[in-house]
Amino acid sequence: MLAALKARHELPRMPPANQHAEERSAVEAASGAADKRGYVQAMFSDIAPRYDLLNHVLSFNIDRGWRRKAIAALDVQKAPAGTYLDLCAGTLDVSVELARTPGFSGWVLGADFAEAMLRAGRSKATGRAVFGVTADAVALPLQSASVDGAIVAFGVRNLADLDAGLREVARVVKPGGRFVILEFTTPPSAIVRAAYGFYSNRVLPVIGGLLSGNRGAYRYLPESIARFPSAPELGERLKAAGFTGVRWELLTLGTVAIHAGSRA
Numbered sequence: 001m002l003a004a005l006k007a008r009h010e011l012p013r014m015p016p017a018n019q020h021a022e023e024r025s026a027v028e029a030a031s032g033a034a035d036k037r038g039y040v041q042a043m044f045s046d047i048a049p050r051y052d053l054l055n056h057v058l059s060f061n062i063d064r065g066w067r068r069k070a071i072a073a074l075d076v077q078k079a080p081a082g083t084y085l086d087l088c089a090g091t092l093d094v095s096v097e098l099a100r101t102p103g104f105s106g107w108v109l110g111a112d113f114a115e116a117m118l119r120a121g122r123s124k125a126t127g128r129a130v131f132g133v134t135a136d137a138v139a140l141p142l143q144s145a146s147v148d149g150a151i152v153a154f155g156v157r158n159l160a161d162l163d164a165g166l167r168e169v170a171r172v173v174k175p176g177g178r179f180v181i182l183e184f185t186t187p188p189s190a191i192v193r194a195a196y197g198f199y200s201n202r203v204l205p206v207i208g209g210l211l212s213g214n215r216g217a218y219r220y221l222p223e224s225i226a227r228f229p230s231a232p233e234l235g236e237r238l239k240a241a242g243f244t245g246v247r248w249e250l251l252t253l254g255t256v257a258i259h260a261g262s263r264a
């Protein structure tokens with residue numbers, strides 16, 4: 001692995017001029033000035049083989065705990081034999097962790113529009129009740145009120161139309177079913193915001209760019225976080241989409257939020 005990373009470092013995928021263009025495209029996509037859907041799909045397809053490594057390295061492995069906490073908020077004990085949707089499932093970490101929940105005997109549908117991400121995570125799902133489905137979050141190939149609950153980890157921030165995505169989840173979740181969102185958010189404390197801003201804007205694009213070979217992806221990440229609705233606003237948008245009892249919790253110095261609500 002180290003040799004591969006070193007080789008990647010010594011042979012940059014593109015010359016510096018193109019790197020600037022790559023970073024500019026990332027900022028434009030995050031701001032919605034360019035085709036965000038197309039940018040996001042191409043970017044995740046590109047970084048898919050290295051996504052898991054990057055995730056764990058750049059979050060200091062804290063991401064595993066965040067996902068477990070979000071899964072607990074889904075409360076699958078209410079319908080342990082049910083069918084659950086893992087939206088923007090990527091390399092299936094949430095799907096697999098959910099399927100491993102003690103007492104769980106249902107199915108998990110892991111939906112993502114970047115097939116390469118699902119493929120990169122396929123081996124983790126071997127022997128688990130997990131199905132990967134290539135699908136767009138705003139047009140799911142599922143009947144209305146067909147799943148017992150839904151969860152999305154680090155996915156909704158990437159949607160070109162957030163409200164359309166939330167409404168689509170509300171369409172497929174049965175009345176009373178839970179919906180949980182795990183997502184990065186802007187920390188409320190100014191001190192944490194400053195430190196987090198330095199890490200996200202200075203450290204992350206360099207390390208993420210070197211490890212992934214796609215510097216744009218790690219420019220896009222802080223830009224998309226900065227433009228994503230605050231935790232209270234996301235709560236309001238969940239209510240507007242048809243969820244009740246919406247609550248949220250901030251984790252890790254307010255850098256991450258877990259929102260949960262029930263389908264009305």
Ligand SMILES: C[S@@+](CC[C@H](N)C(=O)[O-])C[C@H]1O[C@@H](n2cnc3c(N)ncnc32)[C@H](O)[C@@H]1O
Pocket residue numbers: 040041044055087088089090091092093094111112113114117135136137138152153154155158159160
């Ligand atoms: C940051 S990754 C998160 C993956 C996974 N949930 C995790 O926790 O690691 C975001 C994923 O969302 C997917 N995605 C973004 N927009 C999507 C859309 N409109 N429809 C389906 N998947 C989408 C991307 O392809 C990518 O795999």
